[in-house]
Amino acid sequence: MLLRVIILLQCLLLIACTDSNQAQSNAKATAMAIKSQPILVGAAQYEAYLGALKDKRVGLVVNQTSQVDGTHLVDLLRDKGVDVVKIFAPEHGFRGDYDAGAHVKNTTDTKTGIDVVSIYGSNKKPDPAVLSELDVIIFDIQDVGVRFYTYISSMHYMMEAAALHNLEFIVLDRPNPNIAYVDGPILEPQFRSFVGMHPIPVLHGMTVGELAKMIKGERWIDKAEQLKLRIIPVANYTRNTEYKVPIKPSPNLPNAQAINLYPSLCFFEATPITIGRGTDFAFQVIGYSPVGLGEFSFTPRAIKGASMNPKFKDVTVLGQDLRASAITGLDLNIFINAYTQLTQANQVFFERPDFMDKLAGTDKLRLAIKAGKSEQQIKQSWQAGLTTFMQKREPYLLYKYNSLY
Missing domain, CATH: 3.40.50.12170 (Uncharacterised protein PF07075, DUF1343)
Incomplete structure (x- = not known):
């Protein structure tokens, strides 16, 4: 009798494992099918x-x-x-x-x-x-x-x-x-x-x-x-x-690198620092004069897409070339470092504080930077809000994660 029970349990376990493996196999096949198909907008x-x-x-x-x-x-x-x-x-x-x-x-x-x-x-x-x-x-x-x-x-x-x-x-x-x-x-x-x-x-x-x-x-x-x-x-x-993106979505986001850097560099629009408007590499550089932010030099000019007096028009500035940067998401370090460099040189950094606060959606980011907070400390301050947002947006999502990526 005991032997029959053991055999029965082994059979049930085998069936369960087979079903689980089949489910995993089906899920993998579905994921592979999605990945292999071209995106249709x-x-x-x-x-x-x-x-x-x-x-x-x-x-x-x-x-x-x-x-x-x-x-x-x-x-x-x-x-x-x-x-x-x-x-x-x-x-x-x-x-x-x-x-x-x-x-x-x-x-x-x-x-x-x-x-x-x-x-x-x-x-x-x-x-x-x-x-x-x-x-x-x-x-x-x-x-x-x-x-x-x-x-x-x-x-x-x-x-x-x-x-x-x-x-x-x-x-x-x-x-x-x-x-x-x-x-x-x-x-x-x-x-x-x-x-x-x-x-x-x-x-x-x-x-x-x-x-x-x-x-x-x-x-x-x-x-x-x-x-x-x-x-x-x-x-x-x-x-x-x-x-x-196959077509540049706006005149100053000419390529994928600019789109990657845009979330991190757009805050500079509220400062005297140029992010390359008036060049062929907008949102892929930063520069300033008279204080240099690096060794890369460039000269903004009035061109199509930046004809309305770009910052430092016809002036050579020194800064950083970020065209090969691996920055993605939201990186605050480059912004905080520029703030430190300008304030140490007695230069006004938050030239348009009201606009900075509109871009950030709060004055807390600007005030935290002025208070000397690190990127880690600043990002920690909004984690609770992000958690709530992620929960709130869940019912509206149309797309899932593909485990094969």
Whole structure:
């Protein structure tokens, strides 16, 4: 009898092990299949959204990144018979050729004859008369996953406009090249501005589709409950899929290295230090004069994308060449070291403290640096907030981790 029991238990254990191994094998096969398939951005998945546009008047929130295999979304939709009525242009304009902060004008697209309506500057939401001409608004813009990158602020206002005017809002999702990182202080309400509108960290680790779900779900816009929101997710994409943006998302983020460094270097915009605007390697260097920050010399000049008096225009500065740097995520050391160098030389570092606090979403970062806190101490101060944020964002995530990466 005892022998039968032992044999039975061994059989049950064998079956359990076999089932477990089979489950692991199936999971691995699924992960491998996802990894081997090409990424398909939302815009490329026509069958998922064209039906919703039939006989509808469509407005597009797009720029130069809104392309599928080299063809712009405006042209794709028009070729498929979609009635594109309006184009809404964010910062840098419809074609991505306006300087940072430059006034984006209302105009007419010379190729298609479609009205281009600016949603950057004083007109962050279109006039009701413009919205009355629409049934659907589509958002398709490449983001970089950083809170102060203003495309997500424009998405916020257009989502709110859609909610208030009973329009459907469709997000054609795209990968986030910084999706692996969640870091930085959570924005505090009193520091809310167009470079930071939501209580999220500097690096939020979400795609625009996921963030749109969170904006609606957390009711960060007026009439959020009325918004008819639809997301077309990226196919064959995971939270640890490496992704290099094929088209520069703005004039001064020309390549993957600039996008990697952008979260760490953008704080320098509130200081007298240049981050290379007016060069061919913007957001890949730092420099200053008369105090040198290193041995690398460069001379900013007025060029396309930085024609509005870049810092140290026509002046040679000394600094650091970060084009081969391995910095990713949010690195505070380079910023803290520059603060130390300038203050020791009796130079004003926080030249625009109010703007620094808007970028950071708090005054605590600036005050901690002035108090001599280390990067480790500063980052420790916002860990509790990040933990809460990670829990809050969980229901809105569309993509999982792939164990094969």
